[in-house]
Amino acid sequence: MTIAKTEMYTSNQKEIALFAKVFGHPARVTILQHLFEIDACVCGDLVNEVGLAQPTISQHLKELKHLGLIKGKVEGTSVCYCIDKENWSKMKDVMLPFLNLDITK
Template identity: 55%
Template sequence: MGATKTDHFTKRQNEIANLMKALSHPARVAIIDHLLKVAACVCGDIVAELPLAQPTVSQHLKELKNAGLIKGDIEGNSVCYCINEKTFAKFEALLQPIFGKVKAKASSCC
């Protein structure tokens, strides 16, 4: 055991969970923060920004990329990472109904 039973849940629930997981580590939130702050799409700058070793940052970048939250363009020697707006838009669209329903509920109990 220990393997998540993803097949028992809806596609939507798994999509939400996957996007949440991608941002469930402060380093990855910090990477997104940085990519939003800097005008240009930084590459190895991210490694310099974070208090983590290069291989570790590379791994976090890979996870964000797998989740589709960032894109990586090879630019000669280095790689240019940047926000993938499409996925963020989808994420927002998935969360909107939840936040909306929470507000509509208005403490029906407890």
């Protein structure tokens, strides 16, 4: 939000928007799909997979990590990333009721 009018929304509305925002870029969607596909993955593989420069991938990974959707484990000079299944599930607890408003209302 450009102008801070965050007090006008419920925490649920803000949470939905935050999760949605991080899914709102195809590079991050691709990263997440790939992490589900191969279970765990070092940063360098994602650079090749997605096709963006290494600092750009690092930046996207940072955002995903910040929301708790992925976690990274240092292994030597590499960092191995994977989905945080528990937090992914918590994300769904927020997002699914919103997407399912058409059947619950």
